[in-house]
Amino acid sequence: MPAPVVEVAHVTRTFGPVTALDDVSLHVEAGEAVGVLGPNGAGKSTLLSLLAGLRRPDRGTVRVAGGDPREPRARARLGVTPQATGLPQTLTVREVVDFVAGHHRDPVPRQEVLERFGLTDLARRQCGGLSGGQQRRVAVALAFVGRPQVVLLDEPTTGLDVPARLALWEAVRGFVAGGGTLLLTSHHLEEVEALAHRVLVVDHGRVLVAGTVEEVRGRTDVRRVRFRAAHVPGDLLAGTEVLVHDGDRVELLVPDADEFVRDLVHRAVAFRDLEVAAASLEEAFLALTGTPGDRS
């Protein structure tokens, strides 16, 4: 079996009293795309910064493309787009692409990069004059200039409109289809579904769920049920996540809304104003973790 291109083994990283990563392990093979999902502060960016060689783990080991990502040989095989990107404001898009290309032995030709990421029309514009979404597209494109073996994208499509997001997904898919290895973080399961084969759900620095996209989709497939009822038998609430139970107002996350509503009817609960809706991913995290998704 080929050696994994990304190897994270029992990694722990703390920042003072905060344990950002707690005994995390992950192997990614060539041509594989893995999405890291989790609420704010879960540890996603910390994981990517260790893989990018920007930080060192307190415990455990990190290897990328056969080496320590803090060493230049492994770093040369890496393309990275961090969450916050500061492009040189006075350089044009083509100048920035050329600047990055100048650091690599065999870069992708400028025109090809610009076309692949839909940046041809922006080539002569100064980065400082681009919209936030346009700057984001440039920043993501730069990760691919050096023909990397591994690309790390931290929330790549934050702030992009739908067409820009779809175009970027297409370009990233092309990289993976060509044998590239991708690790991306996201808050959106649909983005991970669009790009990744496997998913890691992290929270409080720990891996809660790891599996294929379908497996994780199954575990996060909860429904939000809202109704009014003067009394609900306590055992009906077991196995649900109670969001609101205030007077006659009840709001729950349930794994199977059909079954839950059938139970309400069977037990002759006098409910009214029933609403069933798909839960957001943050709510699905809540059902998985028992803690609010967004703690930022």
Ligand SMILES: Nc1ncnc2c1ncn2[C@@H]1O[C@H](COP(=O)(O)OP(=O)(O)OP(=O)(O)O)[C@@H](O)[C@H]1O
């Ligand atoms: N340089 C730092 N100094 C102190 N604490 C840090 C530092 N970097 C990260 N942390 C803390 O580590 C935890 C994990 O942060 P991290 O940025 O990895 O989360 P995240 O999952 O990427 O969140 P988000 O979705 O908001 O980007 C958080 O509690 C954060 O406050």
